[in-house]
Amino acid sequence: MRRAERLAEIVEIVRDGRLHKADDLAEALSVSARTIYRDIASLIASGVSIEGERGLGYILREPVFLPPMALTGAELEALTLGMEIVRKTADEELTTAAISLLAKIERHAALRRRAPSDWGFGVYQPAFKRRGFTFLPIIRRAIRAGHKLRIAYLSLSGDVSERTVRPLQTEYWGQVWTFSAWCELRGDFRVFRVDRLDRCEATDAVFSVESGKTLRDYLNRVAAQMSKVAQDDG
Template identity: 65%
Template sequence: MKRSARLAEIVEIVRDGRLHLARDIADALEVSVRTVYRDIDTLVASGVPIDGERGVGYMLREPVFLPPMALSLTELEALSLGMAIVQEAADEEMQTAARAVMDKVGEHASNRRSAPKSWGFGVYEFERAREGFKHMPLLRRAIREGLKLRIDYLSLADETSTRVIRPLQTDYWGRVWTCSAWCERRGGFRAFRIDRMQSCEPTGANFQREAGKTIEDYLKHVADQMDRDGYSS
């Protein structure tokens, strides 16, 4: 998480009027207590009205107001549709984030009074995608932190295999999610349907960017394959 995003998250945590221990904030953000202390010092120095002290806890003394967002109704519709899809086609962590985004938009958008109560979007038939939701938080973390994962995978031919993969990107195809990865067993790029992962767990090993095995290499590999198959425009 970038520092700017982390600072915003700390403000969100302490803005409920309750006292929050640095340890609890650190656990929520998956950082050290010392990092929280430094971040709060930065926020206070920037004028954010946070009260408290180390060992006691922190709380926001008064509300922090965001400036109005200049979004047109069409832009709000686009955002609403995207968040509706996330709330139906992603895991619980992302669904919660999507609801929070729309709550913030509803609170701060400058034209919220003229916005319709219903955007007219219904999003359904995501049952297949939901089967893999339990793996999504770990997959996102593995992509961010470079974690090798061990998966038990059931192929479309109903054959089970165990793979060690380097997750590079998750992709949504309208009904299912896939994880594009470097497969250690096959020594090449593979796209695994997340709903067909029977299990998914860290191996305890990390991977570094390595020529020929990066997301950029994967995307080039896909483009080259499309060219060979005659899909280029």
């Protein structure tokens, strides 16, 4: 891989808003960590807003500017429906972002003589289902930064447990939000309903990538379980 291609690949990797360590970048690009340090320094010197330091990791903080693109009517409808769902079913932070994005879409869609607001989408979410939404931004930021969370979780039986977890991803199931994590109390993966969190606090502890505890490990386990269920049903 040529250096220019590698630099572009580094930007693509770190632009997801998550913290990436030099060793992980080096492994992904089949180069040494020393090469990654030099590449990061070159990118920063050229004006790319990458933040971080050796031993901690790197993240791209600047907003992402997409190149001009042509969208079909169906693509605009799909994007608008997605943002309407986010607007009605997510926390205030994502709701605000969805409203802003919808406004930008409307300005461009007006050139087609049909605004997204005319497409007739209606999305409804019971108010009580929004309980716990205040914790979602905390969880998302912890996922991006690779920080552990300290939570108090209310079980279906009414018991409250204190846990330290490594958040991996959030999930929306049409009625409730959950987040999957490595639970240090149980020493295993667990899925927590956001509306059953009594407390959720970010810590300063940064968790490193450990084999058997990553999102990929979790998704592989879920896929294996689903495959086994399908085989049993067959």
